[in-house]
Amino acid sequence: MIKMTEATYFILAALLQEPLHGYGIIKRAGEQSAGRVKLAVGTLYGALDRLAEAGLVVIDHEEVVDGRPRRYYRITDEGVTAVREEAVRLQQAARVVTVQIAVMGA
Numbered sequence: 001m002i003k004m005t006e007a008t009y010f011i012l013a014a015l016l017q018e019p020l021h022g023y024g025i026i027k028r029a030g031e032q033s034a035g036r037v038k039l040a041v042g043t044l045y046g047a048l049d050r051l052a053e054a055g056l057v058v059i060d061h062e063e064v065v066d067g068r069p070r071r072y073y074r075i076t077d078e079g080v081t082a083v084r085e086e087a088v089r090l091q092q093a094a095r096v097v098t099v100q101i102a103v104m105g106a
Contacts, residue, residue, distance in 0.1 A: 002054045004086045010037045011047055012056065012083040015075035019060035022048075025073065048073055056082055 002008065007029070014020060014028035025048075026039045039047075051057040056079035060072040075083070 002050055002056070004082065006033070007037050007039060007043065008047055008051065009083060009086055011039070011044070011051065012075055012079050015057060015073060016080070016083070019072040019074040021070045021072050051079065055079075 010029035010033045011025055013032055014025045020028060022041065022044055026041075026044060029037045029039055048057060052059075052073075055076060057073045057075055060074035062069050062071050064070070
């Protein structure tokens, strides 16, 4: 299993609905994170390579647009499991704080 950074989490989350190419992943991750995740192209492709090595994403297909290849990535079942587990972990961690704050009466 790879370390699930915020960027990795939102890359996987971006692919839950459909396969996307690099720019589509950057755009969706930015939208889903309310602008917190701003992926540089080099960062994205390095992360996608690590995610592919871990079996969490695969290349879905390629097409040529304006003479340039565009590679689309798809999340695997293992990727869905990993991002789901991370979402649960984050939810549980947030619950610890929100319960404590509620007890304080803040």
